Amino acid sequence: MPEIAPGNELAMLILEACRRENLELVDGDVVVITQKIVSKAEGCIVSLSDVEPSPIASTFARESGKDPRLVELALREAKRIVRMDRGVLITETRHGFVCANSGVDASNVGSPDAATTLPRKPDRSAERLQRELQDATGARIAVIISDTFGRPWRVGVVNVAIGIAGLNPVNDYRGRSDADGRSLAATVIAIADELAGAAELVMGKLDRIPVVVVRGYRYAFNNDGNNDGNSDGGDGGAASLVRDEARDLFR
Amino acid sequence: MPEIAPGNELAMLILEACRRENLELVDGDVVVITQKIVSKAEGCIVSLSDVEPSPIASTFARESGKDPRLVELALREAKRIVRMDRGVLITETRHGFVCANSGVDASNVGSPDAATTLPRKPDRSAERLQRELQDATGARIAVIISDTFGRPWRVGVVNVAIGIAGLNPVNDYRGRSDADGRSLAATVIAIADELAGAAELVMGKLDRIPVVVVRGYRYAFNNDGNNDGNSDGGDGGAASLVRDEARDLFR
Numbered sequence: 001m002p003e004i005a006p007g008n009e010l011a012m013l014i015l016e017a018c019r020r021e022n023l024e025l026v027d028g029d030v031v032v033i034t035q036k037i038v039s040k041a042e043g044c045i046v047s048l049s050d051v052e053p054s055p056i057a058s059t060f061a062r063e064s065g066k067d068p069r070l071v072e073l074a075l076r077e078a079k080r081i082v083r084m085d086r087g088v089l090i091t092e093t094r095h096g097f098v099c100a101n102s103g104v105d106a107s108n109v110g111s112p113d114a115a116t117t118l119p120r121k122p123d124r125s126a127e128r129l130q131r132e133l134q135d136a137t138g139a140r141i142a143v144i145i146s147d148t149f150g151r152p153w154r155v156g157v158v159n160v161a162i163g164i165a166g167l168n169p170v171n172d173y174r175g176r177s178d179a180d181g182r183s184l185a186a187t188v189i190a191i192a193d194e195l196a197g198a199a200e201l202v203m204g205k206l207d208r209i210p211v212v213v214v215r216g217y218r219y220a221f222n223n224d225g226n227n228d229g230n231s232d233g234g235d236g237g238a239a240s241l242v243r244d245e246a247r248d249l250f251r
Numbered sequence: 252m253p254e255i256a257p258g259n260e261l262a263m264l265i266l267e268a269c270r271r272e273n274l275e276l277v278d279g280d281v282v283v284i285t286q287k288i289v290s291k292a293e294g295c296i297v298s299l300s301d302v303e304p305s306p307i308a309s310t311f312a313r314e315s316g317k318d319p320r321l322v323e324l325a326l327r328e329a330k331r332i333v334r335m336d337r338g339v340l341i342t343e344t345r346h347g348f349v350c351a352n353s354g355v356d357a358s359n360v361g362s363p364d365a366a367t368t369l370p371r372k373p374d375r376s377a378e379r380l381q382r383e384l385q386d387a388t389g390a391r392i393a394v395i396i397s398d399t400f401g402r403p404w405r406v407g408v409v410n411v412a413i414g415i416a417g418l419n420p421v422n423d424y425r426g427r428s429d430a431d432g433r434s435l436a437a438t439v440i441a442i443a444d445e446l447a448g449a450a451e452l453v454m455g456k457l458d459r460i461p462v463v464v465v466r467g468y469r470y471a472f473n474n475d476g477n478n479d480g481n482s483d484g485g486d487g488g489a490a491s492l493v494r495d496e497a498r499d500l501f502r
Binding site for chain 2: 176
């Protein structure tokens with residue numbers, strides 16, 4: 001993929017890259033796209049020289065060795081601060097995602113003085129990209145927009161889905177039993193996050209591979225009532241992967 | 252794979268299953284094995300009729316509609332209770348994993364009156380399986396033992412690595428920069444968890460596929476200083492994916 005700039009037609013550029021790789025999108029493909037290029041194409045780029053840090057951002061930045069303008073930007077993008085301690089800023093974004101620095105990221109932006117923010121409506125972004133890719137190819141595909149999130153209790157970050165179109169984000173086994181008639185304990189599998197994580201293994205961080213096609217995962221046309229490959233069937237998008245406040249024990 | 256019973260030679264059964272599938276393990280393969288069959292082979296099975304629930308287990312079970320013997324077993328397997336609220340029991344296991352019900356699971360055990368507990372030392376289990384698979388095949392492989400964990404803030408569960416041998420659990424980009432010289436924000440990628448999650452997409456829960464071979468992921472022999480495919484090089488196993496208490500903001 002080329003360097004992405006605001007206003008670029010991402011679907012077209014993805015299809016051009018596919019052609020260069022002699023890859024034709026086919027029914028059932030899942031196209032995983034990193035948040036970074038979606039944000040860039042949508043113009044979710046902030047020039048850091050335009051950001052005036054507040055006192056709270058300056059204090060935290062000084063204590064943690066961070067860029068105060070990035071801290072300020074993360075605070076502005078936040079709906080709520082979850083933790084702001086030991087050099088770590090974890091917030092709830094306006095989308096409801098809980099992640100470090102509200103998803104604000106100054107790496108791989110294409111300019112040392114700029115940072116990206118998360119797409120405004122990542123499920124809508126995924127739906128538009130899905131529609132454009134489908135219209136151009138005639139194939140029925142799904143789109144996942146991925147970002148890299150940390151997790152409590154475990155070291156390191158993994159890719160998760162922040163925007164989804166065309167597949168049910170979960171595989172729901174509720175009400176189903178094992179061979180002994182025992183109901184299953186782990187019943188709702190967040191397959192969209194597992195697909196995003198799998199794609200990260202191919203993307204890496206320095207390889208400049210912002211788009212991955214997952215082929216052969218059976219989520220569509222299999223009539224199991226779960227993965228219906230149907231974007232207009234109320235699958236809820238990545239927003240449905242945000243846990244309800246009432247059911248969340250870690251707010 | 253056949254139904255697994257205590258004392259079964261898992262490595263031998265995996266190799267027999269590979270032969271039936273005409274699959275020969277080769278250098279670089281990552282063999283992902285679900286916790287359930289490792290626990291069963293190692294005899295980590297408890298007969299529920301032998302479990303006497305304590306008053307606290309009985310009370311919580313009554314409130315949440317759970318089997319009091321399973322709650323009791325989860326409490327016995329716990330080092331610490333993280334949350335015990337709204338029908339959800341989240342504990343820290345003796346290994347340091349934070350998960351639901353201490354990893355105790357009554358589904359797919361092979362008997363309606365039994366539950367499995369997590370392997371005692373899953374990294375050691377992974378190392379032994381790796382050694383046996385390598386000795387039998389001559390191929391240099393990695394082994395991941397996976398289990399299904401929930402996550403705060405996000406709906407659903409995903410597979411993660413609870414035992415690892417032969418690969419560095421993380422891909423560490425610390426100190427590396429992007430094309431603009433900006434240091435990377437998301438620097439330590441938990442690839443072992445992403446591999447475990449990818450394997451779940453193939454395993455499913457009802458398909459009776461407890462072992463998955465991931466082929467083509469370049470973690471070995473690539474001289475990047477990270478994924479050295481070297482189990483004796485201090486990679487730390489899955490234990491190294493447990494976040495230090497001092498660095499954990501969610502204890």
